[in-house]
Amino acid sequence: MPIKIGELAKRTESTVETIRYYEKEGLLPEPSRSEGNYCLYGEKHIERLRFIRHCRTLDMALGEVRTLLRFRDAPDEDCGDVNILLDEHIRAVEIRVEELMQLKQHLMTLRQKCESTAPTSSCGILRALSDRSCHA
Amino acid sequence: MPIKIGELAKRTESTVETIRYYEKEGLLPEPSRSEGNYCLYGEKHIERLRFIRHCRTLDMALGEVRTLLRFRDAPDEDCGDVNILLDEHIRAVEIRVEELMQLKQHLMTLRQKCESTAPTSSCGILRALSDRSCHA
DNA sequence: CATGAACCCTCTAGTGGCTTCAGAGTCAAG
DNA sequence: CTTGACTCTGAAGCCACTAGAGGGTTCATG
Numbered sequence: 001m002p003i004k005i006g007e008l009a010k011r012t013e014s015t016v017e018t019i020r021y022y023e024k025e026g027l028l029p030e031p032s033r034s035e036g037n038y039c040l041y042g043e044k045h046i047e048r049l050r051f052i053r054h055c056r057t058l059d060m061a062l063g064e065v066r067t068l069l070r071f072r073d074a075p076d077e078d079c080g081d082v083n084i085l086l087d088e089h090i091r092a093v094e095i096r097v098e099e100l101m102q103l104k105q106h107l108m109t110l111r112q113k114c115e116s117t118a119p120t121s122s123c124g125i126l127r128a129l130s131d132r133s134c135h136a
Numbered sequence: 137m138p139i140k141i142g143e144l145a146k147r148t149e150s151t152v153e154t155i156r157y158y159e160k161e162g163l164l165p166e167p168s169r170s171e172g173n174y175c176l177y178g179e180k181h182i183e184r185l186r187f188i189r190h191c192r193t194l195d196m197a198l199g200e201v202r203t204l205l206r207f208r209d210a211p212d213e214d215c216g217d218v219n220i221l222l223d224e225h226i227r228a229v230e231i232r233v234e235e236l237m238q239l240k241q242h243l244m245t246l247r248q249k250c251e252s253t254a255p256t257s258s259c260g261i262l263r264a265l266s267d268r269s270c271h272a
Numbered sequence: 273c274a275t276g277a278a279c280c281c282t283c284t285a286g287t288g289g290c291t292t293c294a295g296a297g298t299c300a301a302g
Numbered sequence: 303c304t305t306g307a308c309t310c311t312g313a314a315g316c317c318a319c320t321a322g323a324g325g326g327t328t329c330a331t332g
Contacts, residue, residue: 140279140280141279141280141281142278142279142280152279152280156281156282172280172281173280173281174279174280174281175280175281
């Protein structure tokens with residue numbers, strides 16, 4: 001039943017190196033070992049690692065994941081703080097989207113400054129990027 | 137006329153440390169020195185650094201900036217590749233925005249799984265994050 | 273002329289979340 | 303008995319800075 005690290009990686013969409021990194025960080029409990037000193041993992045590890053990877057695909061920092069894991073490990077506590085963490089994370093993503101959309105506008109304005117393939121000396125893009133006043 | 141590093145930082149919305157980092161990376165040419173071994177910068181440095189900072193506010197990686205600087209330093213070359221670089225960068229930003237908006241959807245779906253402040257053991261959010269099939 | 277504050281110098285290490293590498297060990301199949 | 307796939311440990315590299323230690327310079331003030 002116990003599986004080795006490569007199998008664990010396959011089952012959790014992670015890599016062997018990432019797993020070892022999480023272990024070093026204390027996010028995963030130490031596995032037991034085989035006679036030949038191979039790490040052996042069980043269902044608990046699979047679940048926990050899937051939880052972590054799932055959080056990471058949702059772009060949460062490992063610190064946030066660590067917090068969520070603490071809640072997961074304390075089933076009697078109030079989960080209101082989980083909601084707060086999530087709300088804050090959603091807000092952070094929103095802000096980043098807004099920033100990036102502004103950025104894209106700037107880039108597109110910049111892009112229009114040079115449609116042709118002229119020598120770089122007359123390239124409006126390079127000129128605009130050197131300019132102090134015109135921020136894109 | 138020549139200015140010291142603190143003044144350069146002020147005029148280019150950067151910091152002293154960032155400037156020294158760019159120098160080490162070869163993005164800025166070595167400045168001349170005063171008698172007391174202070175770095176002395178001129179108009180060329182100001183322009184070049186502003187160019188770099190401007191690119192960075194547009195979220196370009198230093199590798200991209202390096203490429204653009206090479207074009208800037210070769211005024212007779214064709215600037216078509218500048219356009220290509222910019223188009224690719226715009227596309228990358230677009231993709232990231234799409235990813236983040238998907239992400240936000242996932243997060244909001246997840247958030248709805250727990251409106252109350254129950255014990256974590258019955259928190260729908262934590263449950264969903266552990267679940268393999270339900271990706272948010 | 274001495275003192276102190278504000279600036280500057282070099283060099284090193286730390287951040288996050290991995291990834292890559294070197295050098296060795298383990299195990300099953302042919 | 304060798305090959306090849308897997309595993310182990312530990313250290314270094316990635317990006318774009320940021321922070322800190324431990325000193326030197328410059329200039330105004332007492």
